[in-house]
Amino acid sequence: MSGGAAERAGGPGGPVHEPDLAVHVEDLTVTYGSRPALWDVDLDVPPGVMAAIVGPNGAGKSTLLEAILGLTPTTAGHVYVGGRRLREARGRIGYVPQRTAVDWDFPTRVLDVVTMGLYGRLGWLRRPGAKERRLAETALERVGMADYRDRQIAQLSGGQQQRTFLARALVQDADVYFLDEPMAGVDATSEAAILDVLRDLRAEGRTLLVVHHDLQTVRTTFDWVVLLNVRVLAQGPVETTYTADNLRATYGGDVALLSGAADPTANADGAPDPTPDPAYAPHEGTRDA
């Protein structure tokens, strides 16, 4: 952690802060009504990792992504992506929301949805042209969806819809990708295709933060993990952080996690453990004034 590189003012895009971290979140709190959805979250994700965000239902996993991306109002805290404030970092961020976030009966085709990923780069008023179309087709090939380019999106299976969303994120050519349950409820073919693409992205040096529901595959798929239940219970490399103790602290006791096939989210109701082991307290990054 390079705490000394604090608030280097100037530069064309505003102040730079923690430039050696892909994602740096400090003291992030989000509240819905009286209930805290995220409480004083500190998050440091180094570049080039594929990080799983894991926690029970209601832990605030999706809210964390939305708050980092500025899609939900925050009560406190701030976010840096690649050392820059969100406003300056937008062009380097890709986001794959949950599949249910949009209306799949919307009158549009697969290729058009993927092209939408380029709208940000086009900016106001400029229309997508042949170049954008080519980029979208390439992304569709990458996720194995080239044959479906002219399909109305309602005619896709869940896994194909998810791959369409992934292709839309690919064309954004981002440094940091945020993905919300990209493998939830998809068929085996789609899951394999999605995983291949995610691994490719990591191999290209990009950073991925993935909300993930399947505790059995965290160890085999990811190299970084964030255990979240309203607060961050633990974060770090999978080998050292993804331990039974940390999982117990996150899910609140009775979890047949690493051995059993039971879905741990089924026996945790999302209530935070009131007495966490201090050893698994949130990672304390170097703070700047």
Next chain:
Amino acid sequence: MNAIALQIVATGALVGVAASTLGTFLVLRGRALASDAIGHAIVLGIVLVWLATGATSGPLQLVGAAAAGVATVWIADALGRTRRVADDAAIGLTFPALFALGVLLLNVYARDVHIDAHTVLLGEIGFVWLDTVPVFGVAVPDALLWLSVVTLLNVGFVATFFKELELGTFDPALATAFGFAPGALGGALLALTSVTAVASFDAVGVVLFVAFTIVPAATGYLLVDRLARILWIAAGVAVASSVLGYLAASAADVSIGGGMAAATGVFFALALAFGPRYGLVAQRIRRRSERDVHENRALAVHLFQHAGTREAGEENVVGALRDHLRWSERKARDVVARSLDAGWVDRDGERLALTERGRAAAREILHPERRDAPSAR
């Protein structure tokens, strides 16, 4: 068609194009009823502006009434956000109150003004030619002039911001992330809807305005699945409804506005019944052919499972389809005939045997993973 008829049809067509262009986005955003709320609430805006300034038409009226329309939707949204009132009820709570307030103010302050409840609801499109303004020496109906301006405004807005409106409707979160301000664009959409409602108000009334906002867009949605094409179809349906509605109403000597609104309904009904993909007839045909295919497959699997076994002589005969599959005589005959035609089955007297093609079909159903295996990894 004489000049008056032409002016009446042109008025309807302009309202239709102006309203359906915005309506396409309102329908896709699940906000179609906002047009109903706006169409009523602008009465209050019109009355308030008239009381404050004495103006009964013109730009001031457009702005004032537009503000009333946006305020209505804003109030309904605020009510909905309290979570104590469902969104549809919130709309239903808001606009009748504001509309009634407008009518009461009219009763108190303007007993002799031409606005009345009947005009508000159905308009007087038959009399658009009465109020005219000279344009380059030609007497142009007031309503037609304003509607031309509003139609150009709406079409220009949608053409200019098509990409931003499309993304803001399909995925507001991504639109926000790209900095396209979907909230502001949605507000502009409602403001233009209000302006359109005001401009249409005298001529067509609320009912035809709502019909033109919702029905052509809903018709396009049934016919095609690309946003830009829906816009074109909606505009076409609106224009055609104006022409046909006028002709039918004139022939039957009934309300012209009512005729145009009914014509949009006829187009919608036709699209619902005969649309190429989502139409009821097409769906029925597709379901029937799917059922046929499933029956053929069931026969193929049945024959496949028993082929070469001891009970094959008992199972793989036409009679077994009746006794074991519980198919009626006629259904068994149909399925066998279709399977023979498709080259899935050979028949030898009573005995049925799968062809190589039929065996391949059965294998694909029973062991789909073998076919998928190469592409899975």
